[in-house]
Amino acid sequence: MNDTPTLAFDPADTCLNVEQLSVSYDGKAALREVSLTVPRHRVTAFIGPSGCGKSTLLRSFNRMNDLIRGVEVTGQIQLFGEDILAPAVDVTVLRRRIGMVFQQPNPFPMSVFDNVAYGLRLQGLSEQRTLEREVEWALRSAALWDEVKDRLEASALTLSGGQQQRLVIARAIAIRPEVLLLDEPASALDPISTLKIEELIGQLAEAYSIIVVTHNMQQAARVSDYTAFLYLGELVEFSATDDLFTRPQARQTEDYITGRYG
């Protein structure tokens, strides 16, 4: 669609570049020729009704869709200019560069400390002093340190849902990814925990490029700098969040965000 209202960023400010991306599952199209650029060190939100393709698009960035049988992907995705869909790409390395947090907090059944240290140890880091420093840094970055510093050896499963989700974010950023994908990161949380996660997203954007998929339009309006609206597998509009929520260009966007969709 050449007339899709969209944005382009300078290559130096671009983190992900998606061109003509189509994804289908068993021949059923989930994404149709989506093209967009995701800016670096900004928060980008994907919104749209269930089945619009926003999660499929998000999962394309760290090749999560590869795990699904019958998936077919065409088009291009570049991470800082590198083709990430090429068969030669080491997906493990890719997922280290592009971290992901899911809707349900999924801490490992081990201590708070070990959760955050997990990825670091996988990378071969074993020196205790360094591990402690990195774990503290990650927990501070995830705005969780003050709440857990006295119980780092307690099981992560004893934390509240909101704390667990911030722990999972700490685990994701401990290995210092370049991009953070958040798939409905607050939809299983209470309002206070949600606000803490939203606050954290804003702080993390200083160091990471963040993409949030959310059903909650007000959340997208609160946390993101840019918003893409998808519908039936197509990108309908990609605009600065301030513009999209006050003067959307596409009629479908207007109908969706004003609650006229359906």
Next chain:
Amino acid sequence: MREHISGQYDAELDELRAMVTEMGGLVERQLQAVCLGLSTWDADPAEPVAALDKAVNRLEVSIDDACTHIIARRQPTASDLRLVMSIVKAITDLERIGDETTRIAKMLETLCALPALRDPLPELTDMMERVQSMLADALNAFVRVDEARALEVITRDRAVDRAYEALVSRLLEAMEASPERLRSYHNIIWCARSFERIGDHAKNVCEYIIYLARGKDVRHQGLGSANA
């Protein structure tokens, strides 16, 4: 415009529009009353203006309240948000038009107690006709979100300003020629000043209509920008 999934939300916005229409109607009646009074040199037609103003003020408070509720409960976006914001702003201008007519009505009372003026004041008649039609067209454009009409009304404010300047010049000369009528002329200048302000408020309402229609703020930018 398609309906919202929530019928209650549609009903709330419809109710809001109805209240603005009602408020606009009351303000129009106020303006008509003082224009008739001034044209006929008779304070009687303007007698209901003060009571109408109380109703206008009450409506302003009710509409503000309704807008606050909609923002708190519905978190409007896009055209809904622009509608609520435009209404919040437009009713302030409507309320001020009401205040100006109340001021004119009071001056009309003073004027009618003074000896009648012999000379015709075509500029005053011209101003009264112009601001009445500006207000009526602005209100219609608001109801219909008629951007073209709003732009056209904005252009008409210049003629009101010119008539005001011409009237002031004429009255300054008249004051020198007939100092015994100074109080009357002085009062008429104040009335004219109020009509000029009413034209400005009608123009403001039209600027909100352009924002409502296309999300573009054209205040303080001149007509070139409004047309762009």
